[in-house]
Amino acid sequence: MNEKDFSALRQKRRQEQEERRKQTRFLLLCSLAVVLIAAVVGMGVSHLLPQEKELAVSGEQVETIPVPQPEPKSEIPAATEENDLLKLAVEAQGTEEKVCYLTFDDGPSRTVTPAILDALKEQDVKATFFVLGRMLEGNGDIAKRAYEEGHLLAGHSYSHQYKELYASGESFMAEVEKTNEMIYSITGEAPFRLFRFPGGSHNAGSYAAQKQEYKQLLKKNGYYFADWNCLNGDAEGDGKRPAPQLLETIKKTAYGKNIVVLMHDATAKKATAEALPSIITYLKEQGYVFKRLDEVRYWGGENKKPEPDLAL
Numbered sequence: 001m002n003e004k005d006f007s008a009l010r011q012k013r014r015q016e017q018e019e020r021r022k023q024t025r026f027l028l029l030c031s032l033a034v035v036l037i038a039a040v041v042g043m044g045v046s047h048l049l050p051q052e053k054e055l056a057v058s059g060e061q062v063e064t065i066p067v068p069q070p071e072p073k074s075e076i077p078a079a080t081e082e083n084d085l086l087k088l089a090v091e092a093q094g095t096e097e098k099v100c101y102l103t104f105d106d107g108p109s110r111t112v113t114p115a116i117l118d119a120l121k122e123q124d125v126k127a128t129f130f131v132l133g134r135m136l137e138g139n140g141d142i143a144k145r146a147y148e149e150g151h152l153l154a155g156h157s158y159s160h161q162y163k164e165l166y167a168s169g170e171s172f173m174a175e176v177e178k179t180n181e182m183i184y185s186i187t188g189e190a191p192f193r194l195f196r197f198p199g200g201s202h203n204a205g206s207y208a209a210q211k212q213e214y215k216q217l218l219k220k221n222g223y224y225f226a227d228w229n230c231l232n233g234d235a236e237g238d239g240k241r242p243a244p245q246l247l248e249t250i251k252k253t254a255y256g257k258n259i260v261v262l263m264h265d266a267t268a269k270k271a272t273a274e275a276l277p278s279i280i281t282y283l284k285e286q287g288y289v290f291k292r293l294d295e296v297r298y299w300g301g302e303n304k305k306p307e308p309d310l311a312l
């Protein structure tokens, strides 16, 4: 091989080496590009949950999570948790309604209760009757009529004799249970466990200390109790106020969004039956709707201060 041939061969080898380097650089660049693309795609889905990643890769839309809605209107707390029903009624949240709970104590009587039932029927209003066990004896048919016409029957003791009733926890609960069983036997339906203390439950006057103790007994036995924050005054003074005066007392005491009205349907309370149509008309004009005490609904939101206690 002469000098010229050798030079040509070296030139050819250099060109071949240069060609191989170019091919290697190209392959390296291609590999890098593939790695970069894979990394970008991977980052795009890496923040999604496994299930969503699958959906995103398959091209489907990721489902949005629904926003939680406020809790719906609920039942009142169980009596074993909180058994002051007037307090619960006053604190009831979540409605703009003005609610009136009419209540009649000490019946049923043959002289007054039927006229009260007629007036309630006439104006399509439901009420709560706090009956006495001893009055149910002989007047069970009237209590049954009240029940059948959509009113609530609840207990107000058997005897209404403070000395016997409040003598001990045993005597107290015995009267509560006995009256409830009498209601059950008349209606055939397990009664709403609700009691009204004769004389009210407030911590003042005679038997105040015992009553506070008995509230806890009621709670333990799953009973609510309910006082009142409005009244017609039919038990005030000599208990013989005429009908127009009863309406006036309602006008003075019916304020606030939720009112529990104390009235009586005992034998002598004819003025109460007489005043009732005008009392209901007045309360309707004030914007109240009428409910039974087992219809108290509780929002469970922030509590309001109870209205002033008008117990006498």
Ligand SMILES: [Zn+2]
Binding pocket: 105, 106, 156, 160, 198, 199
């Ligand atoms: Zn009473």
